[in-house]
Each structure stands twice: as C-alpha cells, then as structure tokens.
Amino acid sequence: MKFIDEAIIKIKSGNGGDGIISFRREKNAPKGGPDGGDGGDGGSIWFQSNKNLNTLIDYTFQKIIKAENGESGKNRKKSGKKGKDKILSVPIGTKIINCYNNEIIKEFKYDKELFLLIKGGWHGLGNNRFKSPTNRTPRKRSLGKKGQEKTIKLELSLLADVGVLGLPNVGKSTFIKSISSAKPKIGNYLFTTLIPSLGVFFTKSKKKIVIADIPGIISGASKGAGLGLKFLKHLEKCKILLHIIDLSLNKYKEIVKNILIITKELKLYNKSLYKKKRWIVFNKSDLIEKNQIKIKIKKILKKVKNIKKYYVISSITKNGINNLCKDLSKLV
Structure with a gap:
C-alpha cells in the first residue's frame, strides 16, 4: 500500500x-x-x-x-x-x-x-x-x-517511540528487521526505503516499543533534497533517535563526515529535533576485524566531540543488539 x-x-x-x-x-x-x-x-x-x-x-x-x-x-x-x-x-x-x-x-x-x-x-x-x-x-x-x-x-505524523535515521545503505532496514517482525525492502542502492516503515519489539516485561525507519536523509535533505524533508517530521514525536552509522567504511574520516551530515540536516530542519536525545549506533561490525573496531571508534570520537552515547552492533550477526534493546527498554 x-x-x-x-x-x-x-x-x-x-x-x-x-x-x-x-x-x-x-x-x-x-x-x-x-x-x-x-x-x-x-x-x-x-x-x-x-x-x-x-x-x-x-x-x-x-x-x-x-x-x-x-x-x-x-x-x-x-x-x-x-x-x-x-x-x-x-x-x-x-x-x-x-x-x-x-x-x-x-x-x-x-x-x-x-x-x-x-x-x-x-x-x-x-x-x-x-x-x-x-x-x-x-x-x-x-x-x-x-x-x-x-x-x-x-x-x-507516525507515532513511534524510537526513530531510526542515517544515510542510505548504512543498514537501517536490516537493523529494524533484526529486532522486530517488520519486513522492509532491503538492497544496496540509493533510497532503498521509499516510505517510513514501522517495526515493533517487545521488552521482557512485554511492553511494546514502536520503532520507525525514516528514509531519504542525505546532504541537503532539510532543503528538500532526496526524500528527507517529506519524512523528517515523523521523527518529531519520537522519544529518542538512533543514528545508524556504517562502521565498515575504509576511511574513518568518511565515517566522521557521514555523522556530521545527518547532524547538520537535523539542526537545519528543526532545532528541537536536533536537541532530542540521540544515540550513535555503529553498524556492520561483522565486516571489521575485532582489534580494529576500538581503534577506529577512538579516532572518530576525537573528531566528533558531542557523541554522548554509542553502541557497536551487527544487524546480521545480531552482536550488540540485545544490549541496545535493553537500554532502549529502560529509556522508553
């Protein structure tokens, strides 16, 4: 539909x-x-x-x-x-x-x-x-x-507890699929997700948490580039934002640049959205050697000063997913 x-x-x-x-x-x-x-x-x-x-x-x-x-x-x-x-x-x-x-x-x-x-x-x-x-x-x-x-x-305005955002191909849809029964379209090309999709996961106490995947956030989204402007408003009522980052990129400077692109677009679109609680989620850790993960993240944190909380996960192997969901459950 x-x-x-x-x-x-x-x-x-x-x-x-x-x-x-x-x-x-x-x-x-x-x-x-x-x-x-x-x-x-x-x-x-x-x-x-x-x-x-x-x-x-x-x-x-x-x-x-x-x-x-x-x-x-x-x-x-x-x-x-x-x-x-x-x-x-x-x-x-x-x-x-x-x-x-x-x-x-x-x-x-x-x-x-x-x-x-x-x-x-x-x-x-x-x-x-x-x-x-x-x-x-x-x-x-x-x-x-x-x-x-x-x-x-x-x-x-979609009513979700958690909003997931990030550049195309960082694994947002795969992440939603890994923690919920949602079946988003997944592929390796620009704008895989053309509409917001909702997923639901349940805490141990059977509390339902609704999570939304917002498509099309690229550089210039706040001014109408891509699909971002049309869908950014659906993040406004989320209690928390999860900013998904592709950690498997070869150059850490490219990862830093990607973090800053999304941060800038949120700030330009709506300052209250920019100030909303946001956790960085470094995805695709299964594509990197374990001893390189900490080194890479340390370099990133030196360049991006305002990261208060972050997680390292793999949506494919589900490594780190339980820890993230546990903390989301406490917050939401």
Whole structure:
C-alpha cells in the first residue's frame, strides 16, 4: 500500500429534512386536523482513529465527502428518516487542520477516538407542530437547516517511540528487521526505503516499543533534497533517535563526515529535533576485524566531540543488539 501522509478534503454534513403541511383526510374524519410530520436531521461527519491504518491514501481519491440528507416529513405525523452519519477512519497520529487558518482542530493519539467534526442540519417542523387553540388548521411549516461545509487538511505524523535515521545503505532496514517482525525492502542502492516503515519489539516485561525507519536523509535533505524533508517530521514525536552509522567504511574520516551530515540536516530542519536525545549506533561490525573496531571508534570520537552515547552492533550477526534493546527498554 502506498504511504500518503497528507490530504486536503472538503466535507459536508447532511441537510435537515423539511417539515410538511398535511391534513388528516379519512372517511371518518373528512376535515381532520393537521398531521404534517417533521423532517429528519441531516447526517453528521465524524472521524475515528484506527490502529490498523498507517496511511491517508483513501482520501486521495475522494476529495468531497458528504453525509446523507434527512428526509422530509410525512403525513400522519410521521417524521422523515434521519440522514446517515459519515464516520471517517484515520490512522493514530492524524491531525485535522483548518485550511483557512492552519488551526489544529483535533489530533488523534489513541485507538478508537471518536470526534464529531460537523453536525448535520436540524430538521424542519411539520404543520402539526404549529397547532394551537387559536389556530387549529395551521398552514405553516419550517424547512430543514442546511448542513455545514468545511475544507480541512489531514496530516499524519507516525507515532513511534524510537526513530531510526542515517544515510542510505548504512543498514537501517536490516537493523529494524533484526529486532522486530517488520519486513522492509532491503538492497544496496540509493533510497532503498521509499516510505517510513514501522517495526515493533517487545521488552521482557512485554511492553511494546514502536520503532520507525525514516528514509531519504542525505546532504541537503532539510532543503528538500532526496526524500528527507517529506519524512523528517515523523521523527518529531519520537522519544529518542538512533543514528545508524556504517562502521565498515575504509576511511574513518568518511565515517566522521557521514555523522556530521545527518547532524547538520537535523539542526537545519528543526532545532528541537536536533536537541532530542540521540544515540550513535555503529553498524556492520561483522565486516571489521575485532582489534580494529576500538581503534577506529577512538579516532572518530576525537573528531566528533558531542557523541554522548554509542553502541557497536551487527544487524546480521545480531552482536550488540540485545544490549541496545535493553537500554532502549529502560529509556522508553
């Protein structure tokens, strides 16, 4: 399924049904009183979060969504049928935004949250409602109220505890696959991951931790290069970032350069994202001789001063993975 994280749609609640003018005309009551019934209320527009959804793709095909109109009243004082409500399902993490002033109307944080966005039009009254001691044959009714219209923007931010980022081909997808049941596409070419993918792993206490692989972070991502700008926003709500580095590169200066590229892009994109807790994860340790690992990392730490915590792992052999997951469990 294609990943879509933004959509603009127009929504309209149903019109209220009109009341009618009617008089009872039966064999035994040729001049019966008023019996015009009320109309039905128009259908309302609701939104509900669904944990099984992770894209807004449904809303790229339907730009105008309407609830059902209420029916007009009937004789014998019968009310018209109420218009059906429209309940629109969205992923957890979706924001409903007013297109005209960018106001956030609602943000869904939990599963099965139900939110009434616009109410259907009120029903009109039949002439039976206007009967009085002084007016026994009213020829008066009221029309149903029109439904409301709104143009809104739906914006999805993936809700993950841990965000994984790094340059292409550093092993992010392999890392996610090694600790969770996720099945990301893996290959040795630029932009292997074209959409954010989510994985889940469980702690010993059975706590669920959601981890997100964010694609396309390259030099210039904060200005729109590659896919980075489109997806960097999905890191904003993560509790911690894991910055994956390919330790197998021959020159340690190249590794330093790669660390600094990502650091720079985070800072340019959003300072709060840059200040978020971030651990460096040196991956592909299985491709280096053991006695060279410490030497290489020592050189890197001399050049990059702000590394507060780092891990050495291999997503293939899973060496170092348990230690990293254990510390993530404590933090999250």
